[in-house]
Structure formats: structure tokens, C-alpha cells
Amino acid sequence: MxxxxxxxxxxxxxxxxxxxxxxxxxxxxxxxxxxxxxxxxxxxxxxxxxxxxxxxxxxxxxxxxxxxxxxxxxxxxxxxxxxxxxxxxxxxxxxxxxxxxxxxxxxxxxxxxxxxxxxxxxxxxxxxxxxxxxxxxxxxxxxxxxxxxxxxxxxxxxxxxxxxxxxxxxxxxxxxxxxxxxxxxxxxxxxxxxxxxxxxxxxxxxxxxxxxxxxxxxxxxxxxxxxxxxxxxxxxxxxxxxxxxxxxxxxxxxxxxxxxxxVRRASAQAEDADRDEMILSLDRIDAAYGKAQVLWDVSVALRRGTCLAIVGESGSGKSTLARVIMGLLPPSKGQITYQGKAISAALAGRSAASRKAVQMVYQLPDVAMNPRQTIGEIIGRPAQVFLGLSKSAAYTRAKKLLDMVDLPTDMITRFPNQLSGGQKQRVCIARALAAEPETVICDEVTSALDPLVAEGITELLLRLQRKLGVSYIFITHDMAMVRAIADDVVVMRNGRVVEQGPKDSIFDPPYADYTHLLISSTPEMRIGWLEQVLQERRMEAAGN
Amino acid sequence: MADNSIQALVLKRLASGLVTLLIVSLLVFVGTEILPGDVAQAVLGQQATPEAVQAIRDQLGLERPAAVRYLEWLADFALGDLGTSLVSGREISEMIGQRLSNTFFLAAVAAVIAIPLSVGLGLLAALYEGRPTDKGISILTLIFVSLPDFLLGYILLLLGAVVLGWFPALSKLSDSMTFWQQLNAVALPCLTLALVTSSHTMRLTRAAVLSVMHQPYVEMAALKGASRKRIILRHALPNALSPILNIVMLTLAFLVVGVVVVEAVFNYAGMGRLMIDAVSKRDMPLVQACGLIFASVYVLLNLTADILSLLTNPRRRRPK
The missing domain is CATH 3.40.50.300 (P-loop containing nucleotide triphosphate hydrolases)
Incomplete structure (x- = not known):
């Protein structure tokens, strides 16, 4: 050669x-x-x-x-x-x-x-x-x-x-x-x-x-x-x-x-108990940043103890929807119902109980934590605020939560920058759980992580769900992830819901056009996948 | 016109500049109102009998409500009538005219030296970051900024006028002088000002360029094979221009309004000394006029900086 x-x-x-x-x-x-x-x-x-x-x-x-x-x-x-x-x-x-x-x-x-x-x-x-x-x-x-x-x-x-x-x-x-x-x-x-x-x-x-x-x-x-x-x-x-x-x-x-x-072969074993009770529903929500409207007529519902995946590309309005649920962005139209009761659109109008009930985990754990607080303070704070625990009780609870997310309890005195990306995300999950919420919104929680680490986080979230019975809203662009963990799926595009339903119906052919595009675009670990997809698309285009 | 078009942004900046000026005018007026001492008393000095004081107060209309006097003053000022001096009885615009042009002359010459020098040094320091050139420039400019400006003025006076005898000790301008003679006259105060201001400008230029140097597009330029000089001039500088323009304009503003001490050291007939004199004599209309002129220069220069940095940013110039 x-x-x-x-x-x-x-x-x-x-x-x-x-x-x-x-x-x-x-x-x-x-x-x-x-x-x-x-x-x-x-x-x-x-x-x-x-x-x-x-x-x-x-x-x-x-x-x-x-x-x-x-x-x-x-x-x-x-x-x-x-x-x-x-x-x-x-x-x-x-x-x-x-x-x-x-x-x-x-x-x-x-x-x-x-x-x-x-x-x-x-x-x-x-x-x-x-x-x-x-x-x-x-x-x-x-x-x-x-x-x-x-x-x-x-x-x-x-x-x-x-x-x-x-x-x-x-x-x-x-x-x-x-x-x-x-x-x-x-x-x-x-x-x-x-x-x-x-x-x-x-x-x-x-x-x-x-x-x-x-x-x-x-x-x-x-x-x-x-x-x-x-x-x-x-x-x-x-x-x-x-x-x-x-x-x-x-x-x-x-x-x-x-x-x-x-790494992609992990999946949730759904146990089909009676999980038809609606815990959270959004009805015909419109939302806008200033004059720019980003959500149109969005209705979604979350069943208790299940995982609702909201999928879509960037700009589809997924994260805006999370902000609406959290009360950070009051919608211009529509109704948010929590456990059968209408709740205030704006965060300021919500009761402590309804704020405690929905917690959030963010995409980038690095920026979601105060770098000058110890892990113990970061996790303990919501426990103090929402559960009224004393400082020492919150500390004990933080330890327990660290254990729950598979982190060593001596990490409690460390600072965020001493942790790896995956560890940080576990701390963020522990913090979300500290308030004993009923619903946790996970906004692209694994997309900044390496595949193996991401898989660990996904498994943890599933295990916690079985143990604590929390409901998840999972915001993601990763169809493989959705397939692994979701019970129900909402597909969004340009601020509108294009398809929704139980996972099986979404992932079973025939697909809706856009959902098909998303599913078929996810790279598969085999040679020739790319050519095959492109070939299929050419044939479809020719057929139309 | 779109909300974020460049014209709309410029108009917004202009409007906010006007509002700032209005607020400043109010502050200047209130400030001179609460200044201790009384014009009438100051004018009369030893002969201040209560009757005489009252007579002058009536004559100046000082008994009328402050709000009315403020609005009158503002309206006159806007129309170009700066009023008359209480002490000399001369038209203020006439008194200020020559002084203002002297101050502008001094500031302009100092700026012509200081700004290219300090921006150049800042770029040089960024080019050789962490190396002896960088450290040398930093130390040198730090020395000059650490010296009080009057001390630096006297040192330069000693060297330039006494020891070397190249420049006059008193910076007196007259109409009969040629341009070069005028330059020679203001050389020492200009040098003082240039040295005092260069440190800030140089350090901010360096910092602005270096903060851009950590951007991925700078690494990209290096990976295309660009030399460090090309990277700084072509990739870093255009993106650092906005903060640099801001600091340049602040320097200019300082050169116009911050020269009181230097004018005193070199006995230079500029605006700074005029204002100091007016304050000590309680010549309120003159103080107010000087204050408002200084404020206008400041606002105008900052406005220019804002507009220029809008124009240098393609995102602003061509919004989506």
C-alpha cells in the first residue's frame, strides 16, 4: 500500500x-x-x-x-x-x-x-x-x-x-x-x-x-x-x-x-394498571412571546403514573409548552387543569401546593445549578421551601435523595463543578424529587449527555417512576428515547400538535407523514441505512 | 417601518438621548438652586444690606416659583439664549464661545494622539498576550493612570518647559498664533491628557479583543491557516468594535468635560476653568449653561457610540 x-x-x-x-x-x-x-x-x-x-x-x-x-x-x-x-x-x-x-x-x-x-x-x-x-x-x-x-x-x-x-x-x-x-x-x-x-x-x-x-x-x-x-x-x-x-x-x-x-436497546416494561385518571390537562392553548405566536391550539393530557412524550424538532414549541405548564409563560388562550381543577395560568397566581406538584429537570445541568451552592443545599432547598423541613431535616432528606439517584451520599458537601455531566443531571433529578412532586417535566434531559450516561439516566427515571408513581412529561427530539420510555406520545411541529395517542398507535404503521419522517430519520447502527432511507424517499417522491 | 429596523433603533436612541438631556437639565437646575449661598449676596459682597439684596432678587426674578424659572430657562436655552452673567453682565453665549472652542481644540488634539495610540497599544497587547510586549504595555499605561493628572502635568511641565524648554509653561492661545504655534502651546496639556486616558482605552481594547479571541470562529480562522495578526485584525477586531467604540467615545467625553484640573495646571482658558470660576462667584446662569453644555456633549458622544455600534453589527444592520 x-x-x-x-x-x-x-x-x-x-x-x-x-x-x-x-x-x-x-x-x-x-x-x-x-x-x-x-x-x-x-x-x-x-x-x-x-x-x-x-x-x-x-x-x-x-x-x-x-x-x-x-x-x-x-x-x-x-x-x-x-x-x-x-x-x-x-x-x-x-x-x-x-x-x-x-x-x-x-x-x-x-x-x-x-x-x-x-x-x-x-x-x-x-x-x-x-x-x-x-x-x-x-x-x-x-x-x-x-x-x-x-x-x-x-x-x-x-x-x-x-x-x-x-x-x-x-x-x-x-x-x-x-x-x-x-x-x-x-x-x-x-x-x-x-x-x-x-x-x-x-x-x-x-x-x-x-x-x-x-x-x-x-x-x-x-x-x-x-x-x-x-x-x-x-x-x-x-x-x-x-x-x-x-x-x-x-x-x-x-x-x-x-x-x-x-445502548439503544433499553426499554420500559409497561405494566398496565388502571392508569386512566387524568392528572394534568391543557386545553386549546395558544401562547406567544410578545407578538410572535409559538403555540396554536395545543391540547394534551397526562395520565397519572404514566410518561407522556412530547416530540418535535427545534422550534416546534416543545419547550414553550413546558414553560406554559410551569406557569412561566401564561398562555394567551386556553385552560390548564390540574387534578380536575382549573389552575391559574400565571405562576404568581398558583398555590404553593400546585407549584410543589409540578417540578422540572432541565436540558443543561451545568447552568441549572448555582455553582456556589453545595449539592446538599441545591437538593435541600426545595424540601425546605415546599415541605417546610428544617435545615437539618432537609439535609437528611438530601442524603436520602442522593442515595435514591445512585450517587454516593458523601457527595452532599461537594460543588457542582466537581461532578461529571451525568452526575449533575442526577442531582437535578434529586432536586426535582425533593419537593415530592406528582409530575416531573423533563426537558431534553439526556440530549447533552453521552449515550451510555444518557441510558443510565433514562433507566433511573423509569425506576423512580415505578417506585414513586410520579408522572413524567418527557420533552425530546429523540425518537429512540420515546420508543423506550413513553406511554403516550404527542408529536409537535411549528407550534401545533400534528399527531397524538398511545405509543403503540404512533409507532405502528401506517404512520402520519411527519411522524414517519422523524422516525425514519433517526440513524440506525447498520451499514447502508442512509442509502436505504434516501432510496425510499426518492421512490416515495417519484410515486407522488 | 419594522420595529427593529435600523432607522427605528436610531430614532429610539435619539429619543432616549433627549429624555436624558431633559432629566440632566432638571438636575442642573435643582443642583444650582440648592447650592449654598445667594447670588445677590455674592454679587454685593460687603455692601449687602438687606434692602440691596432684596432689590437684586427682585430684579433677577428670584422670588418667582422655581418651576416657572426652570421652564423659562429651558425654553430660552433651547432657542439658543443662554442668558446673561450675573457677575459681569455679559451675554453668556459670548463668554462661552471662545472657551468652548479652546476646550474642543485641546480635546481634539489630545484625542488625535490618545485614541490611535491606545487602541493600537491595546491591539498590540492582545496580539502578544502574556508575552513581554503585553506586560510592558500594561505596566507602562498603569503607571500613567496611577499618577494623579496634576502631578503628571507638573512633571511634564518640569521636563518639557523648564528642563528642555521645548514648550511654553503657560498654554495661552491667541488668534494671532499660527496653527503650529497653537499646537506647540497646547502640547503639554495634550500629552498629559493623552497619557492619563490611554491606559483605560488600551486595557479595554485589549480585553474586548481577547474576549472575542475565545470564540469558536477565531479557532476556525486559525484552522484555516490565518496568522495571528490576520485573526486579530480581520476576525476579532470587527466583533470587538462595539465596546471599543464605546470606550473611545467615553474617552472623548472625558477629554472635553474632565479637563478642569489640567486646565488649571497649565492655566488654559477652557470651559473647565470658566465653570469653576462661575461656581465660586455664584454666577448661576453661567454654571447652569456650562453644566448643560457638558451634559449635551456627553449625551451626544454616547449617542454616537450607540449608533456606530449599531451600524457595525450586521445583525442590527440587516435584521431577519
Whole structure:
């Protein structure tokens, strides 16, 4: 075989330490990574957050994030060693030989410049492609990526186009310099499933057509299975295993890989007691932020002791609905009924009892907790407020709750920043339970977590439901999750309910159109899934 | 016109500027009302018999309700009539005219030195963040901001006028001087002001640029192979422009209204000294006029900063 395009040998990356502070030891982020990538090959890098995936991707460009340094090993790109290369040499390589596609296009585009000038900047810096030719090619790429008005698209500013369009524009930006190697760092993670599938298809197509090599970084095995020839599984900065994609999916060698593959197979065992009593219902709700109406005529009902899943893409009004239920956003029309009684639309008008009865768990545990309070204070506070417990009684209760969410009770004196993402979310759940609520609203509680951690949280929530009999409203965009835990499902789109009913009827064909789109867009962990879905869609489009 | 179109935003800012000015005018008026001492008494000095005081009070209409006098004063002011000085009996607009242009001249020259210097130094410090250049610039500007401006003024006076003899010690302007002679005359106070203000501007420029440097799009630029200079000038600076414009305008405002001490040190005939004199003589119409002019300059400059930063932000310029 020919010389590999990219080769890493024993690559080590550690945190930068101020040489003045001798007692601070550097932390190793990558502990000796070997990696070989040939031309026109796609290598998938997969693992949980903190596994070092992005760090490897950036190291392929000779780049280390602020506070990190390439401390050992070698990175060879097309005959050049990058770890020892000077800043000038690295600037020469970046953008021209290897280009980067970041996770959040919205953040990676400079808000002050027009899209085309940013897409073409790379040719501007390196001056290796004729400007007129580069501009023409950029417009071709825009067209190719299905961007609207390719001629005119580049004259817009980043804030003027949608997230999915930006992500495609960023892929075009990476391709503009005609690099040999592309580094995709979670390029579809921030997108809705229905958008993800389009972007994924385009990425796969351009990689194949241009014959570039690519590193594809993601935490979603279903996604990487669609694009990668080989997959390398990483954990804690070390390689777990690397195999051909088909072999890895069929015969994982390591337990960790097996866990990753099994992650979506958990599900609730519904026990069908008489659970027809309505605990909460919303009747014909309209709601608006200022003049912008976001909910139209929404009616949903939650049965006691069950889980109601509200699914939809971003902008569908799911989280607004949660705010309406909590009383944070009084609806402009409609009625909220709790246990057969109409309750006030505004939080201020609600009794302490009705506020206590509905608690909430948020998407981002990092920002949902006061960083200057201990875990004990965070959990104990609602117990003091709603149950009237004394400080010491609240402390005891906090301990009990920690135990209930499978966290060690000595964590009670720690601060949020000393906990991992999954632990933080467990604390948030404990806090929601501290008030002894009847209903808990979970707003995308697992979407910021790694798959295995997310699965743990889901299992915990199900177990708590069996034990405490609480009812859940689960807001999510993840159809696999809905399938696993919901009793009833409400599908929302653009602020309206498009379909609702028991889970079985929603997930049994024939599907409503939009529900089908959501279900079929969720990546599956098998090779060829993407092609199959696209093929089916083409046939449907032709049939219509 | 849409609610968030640029014209609507500018109009809103203008309206709020006007309201601010109204409130300030009220404060200036109330402030001079409750200032201890009485004009009549101050004017008459030793000869202040109760009858004479009363006569002057009647003549000035001081017995009428404050609200009426306030509205009259405001209306006159809006029409350009600043009133007459109680002490000299001259038209205030006439007294202020020359002083104001002197102050503007001083401020303009100081700004021409200070702003490019400090924004440039701020950019340089950001470019070499954490390295000796950055630290050197920080220390130097910190020294100048830590020195009281009168002390710095005297030091420069000693060096520039006494030891080296390059510049005059008294900064007196006259119409017969050429522009270069005028520049020479104000060199020392300008330098003092430039050094005093440069530290804040430099540090804020540096901070504004660096806070943008942590954005993902800056990393993206680095990954395209952009040099650090290109990153700062092309990617960080346009996004840091709004806070920088704000601090530049604040600096300008300080240069116009905050020069009292420096004017005193160099015996420069500007607005600051005029106002101080007026306060000590209880020349209320003059104090009020100076106060309101200072306030207008402040509001106007801040308004300019607001509007400019609106214009530099594509999100505002082209709302969806």
C-alpha cells in the first residue's frame, strides 16, 4: 500500500502547566494514540465526551486547544511532521492540506463577515487557487449542497440563514481549499434529525466524489456507521479498538464497544394498571412571546403514573409548552387543569401546593445549578421551601435523595463543578424529587449527555417512576428515547400538535407523514441505512 | 417601518438621548438652586444690606416659583439664549464661545494622539498576550493612570518647559498664533491628557479583543491557516468594535468635560476653568449653561457610540 496520508505514532497530549507552579502536574488527555489513514479513506472516531476525539482531530492539523500541548509522539501529514513544525509551516498546512468542519456552524462562522468571503478566505490566505476560479467553485459547491440561490447565498451574513444551511456552508468552506484531508468534528450533532440526514448524505457524497480522506468524529455510532470505512473506538484518551465498520458492528472485541452498540436497546416494561385518571390537562392553548405566536391550539393530557412524550424538532414549541405548564409563560388562550381543577395560568397566581406538584429537570445541568451552592443545599432547598423541613431535616432528606439517584451520599458537601455531566443531571433529578412532586417535566434531559450516561439516566427515571408513581412529561427530539420510555406520545411541529395517542398507535404503521419522517430519520447502527432511507424517499417522491 | 429596523433603533436612541438631556437639565437646575449661598449676596459682597439684596432678587426674578424659572430657562436655552452673567453682565453665549472652542481644540488634539495610540497599544497587547510586549504595555499605561493628572502635568511641565524648554509653561492661545504655534502651546496639556486616558482605552481594547479571541470562529480562522495578526485584525477586531467604540467615545467625553484640573495646571482658558470660576462667584446662569453644555456633549458622544455600534453589527444592520 502507498504511503499513508496521515499517521500518528504514540501521540500524547497533556494540559499545559505553568513552569512556576511545580506542584501542579499536567493531566494527560491523549495517552499514546496510533493512527493511520490512507488517501480516500474515512476513519470514524467514536467515544464519549472527554475521550479525546476532538483533540485527535485537531492534532491532525498540528493544533492544540488553549491550555493543551502536544507533549509526545509524532504526527505525520503527507511527509511532514507537525509536532515539531514551526507556526509558519503549520499555517501553510492548515486550510490548504487539511481542513476542519466544526460541530456548531453557528459559532464557527464569524458574525461580522458575509458567508462567501469566509468560505473563500482559505484561498485568500494561501493564494493557491485563482480567486475567480475559487469563487465559481464555491457557488458550485453551494449548489451541490442544495443551498437556496447558490449565486446569491454567499452574500448573506451567518445570522440570515438556518443552522442546517450553515453546516452545509461550512462543509463547502472546508472544501474550498481543496484539502487532502477533512476533519469532521461532530458535524451533525447540533442539527435536528430531519436536517441531519440531509447533511450526512451530502457529506458522504462529497467525500466519495472528491476522493478526500476524512476523520469523522462523533459520539453517535449510528451516524459514523453510515460514512466511515473503519471505526476507532476511544475512551479516556486511549484506543479501545479499531476495526472495519462492518466487523466492528458485527463482532465488537471489547465490552465497552458492545455497551455502545447496545445502548439503544433499553426499554420500559409497561405494566398496565388502571392508569386512566387524568392528572394534568391543557386545553386549546395558544401562547406567544410578545407578538410572535409559538403555540396554536395545543391540547394534551397526562395520565397519572404514566410518561407522556412530547416530540418535535427545534422550534416546534416543545419547550414553550413546558414553560406554559410551569406557569412561566401564561398562555394567551386556553385552560390548564390540574387534578380536575382549573389552575391559574400565571405562576404568581398558583398555590404553593400546585407549584410543589409540578417540578422540572432541565436540558443543561451545568447552568441549572448555582455553582456556589453545595449539592446538599441545591437538593435541600426545595424540601425546605415546599415541605417546610428544617435545615437539618432537609439535609437528611438530601442524603436520602442522593442515595435514591445512585450517587454516593458523601457527595452532599461537594460543588457542582466537581461532578461529571451525568452526575449533575442526577442531582437535578434529586432536586426535582425533593419537593415530592406528582409530575416531573423533563426537558431534553439526556440530549447533552453521552449515550451510555444518557441510558443510565433514562433507566433511573423509569425506576423512580415505578417506585414513586410520579408522572413524567418527557420533552425530546429523540425518537429512540420515546420508543423506550413513553406511554403516550404527542408529536409537535411549528407550534401545533400534528399527531397524538398511545405509543403503540404512533409507532405502528401506517404512520402520519411527519411522524414517519422523524422516525425514519433517526440513524440506525447498520451499514447502508442512509442509502436505504434516501432510496425510499426518492421512490416515495417519484410515486407522488 | 419594522420595529427593529435600523432607522427605528436610531430614532429610539435619539429619543432616549433627549429624555436624558431633559432629566440632566432638571438636575442642573435643582443642583444650582440648592447650592449654598445667594447670588445677590455674592454679587454685593460687603455692601449687602438687606434692602440691596432684596432689590437684586427682585430684579433677577428670584422670588418667582422655581418651576416657572426652570421652564423659562429651558425654553430660552433651547432657542439658543443662554442668558446673561450675573457677575459681569455679559451675554453668556459670548463668554462661552471662545472657551468652548479652546476646550474642543485641546480635546481634539489630545484625542488625535490618545485614541490611535491606545487602541493600537491595546491591539498590540492582545496580539502578544502574556508575552513581554503585553506586560510592558500594561505596566507602562498603569503607571500613567496611577499618577494623579496634576502631578503628571507638573512633571511634564518640569521636563518639557523648564528642563528642555521645548514648550511654553503657560498654554495661552491667541488668534494671532499660527496653527503650529497653537499646537506647540497646547502640547503639554495634550500629552498629559493623552497619557492619563490611554491606559483605560488600551486595557479595554485589549480585553474586548481577547474576549472575542475565545470564540469558536477565531479557532476556525486559525484552522484555516490565518496568522495571528490576520485573526486579530480581520476576525476579532470587527466583533470587538462595539465596546471599543464605546470606550473611545467615553474617552472623548472625558477629554472635553474632565479637563478642569489640567486646565488649571497649565492655566488654559477652557470651559473647565470658566465653570469653576462661575461656581465660586455664584454666577448661576453661567454654571447652569456650562453644566448643560457638558451634559449635551456627553449625551451626544454616547449617542454616537450607540449608533456606530449599531451600524457595525450586521445583525442590527440587516435584521431577519
Amino acid at each position: 502507498s504511503e499513508p496520508l496521515l499517521q500518528m505514532r504514540g501521540l500524547r497530549i497533556e494540559t499545559e502547566v505553568n513552569p512556576g507552579k511545580k506542584h501542579v502536574k499536567p493531566v494527560e488527555i491523549l495517552k499514546g494514540i496510533d493512527l493511520t489513514l490512507h488517501r480516500s479513506q474515512v476513519l470514524g472516531l467514536i467515544g464519549e465526551s472527554g475521550a479525546g476525539k476532538s483533540t485527535i482531530g485537531l492534532a491532525a492539523m498540528g493544533y492544540a486547544r488553549r491550555g493543551l500541548r502536544l507533549s509526545g509522539g509524532e504526527v505525520w501529514l503527507d511527509g511532514e511532521e507537525l509536532r515539531s513544525a514551526s507556526e509558519e509551516v503549520l499555517c501553510q498546512i492548515r486550510g490548504k492540506k487539511v481542513a476542519y468542519v466544526a460541530q456548531s456552524a453557528a459559532a464557527a462562522f464569524n458574525p461580522a463577515h458575509r458567508l462567501l468571503s469566509q468560505v473563500l478566505e482559505v484561498t485568500n490566505i494561501h493564494d493557491h487557487i485563482d480567486p475567480a476560479k475559487a469563487a465559481k467553485r464555491a457557488i458550485e459547491l453551494f449548489d451541490r449542497m442544495g443551498l437556496p440561490n447558490p449565486e446569491e447565498f454567499g452574500t448573506r451574513y451567518p445570522h440570515e440563514v438556518s443552522g442546517g444551511q450553515l453546516q452545509r456552508a461550512m462543509t463547502a468552506m472546508a472544501l474550498a481549499g481543496e484539502p487532502d484531508l477533512l476533519v469532521f468534528d461532530e458535524p451533525t450533532t447540533a442539527l435536528d434529525v430531519t436536517t441531519q440526514i440531509d447533511v450526512l448524505a451530502i457529506i458522504k457524497e462529497v467525500i466519495r466524489d472528491l476522493g478526500s480522506a476524512a476523520l469523522y468524529i462523533t459520539h453517535d455510532l449510528g451516524v459514523v456507521a453510515q460514512v466511515a470505512d473503519r471505526i476507532k473506538v476511544l475512551r479516556h484518551g486511549q484506543e479501545v479498538e479499531e476495526q472495519e465498520t462492518s466487523a466492528l458492528l458485527a463482532n465488537p472485541r471489547e465490552d465497552y464497544t458492545r455497551d455502545l452498540l447496545n
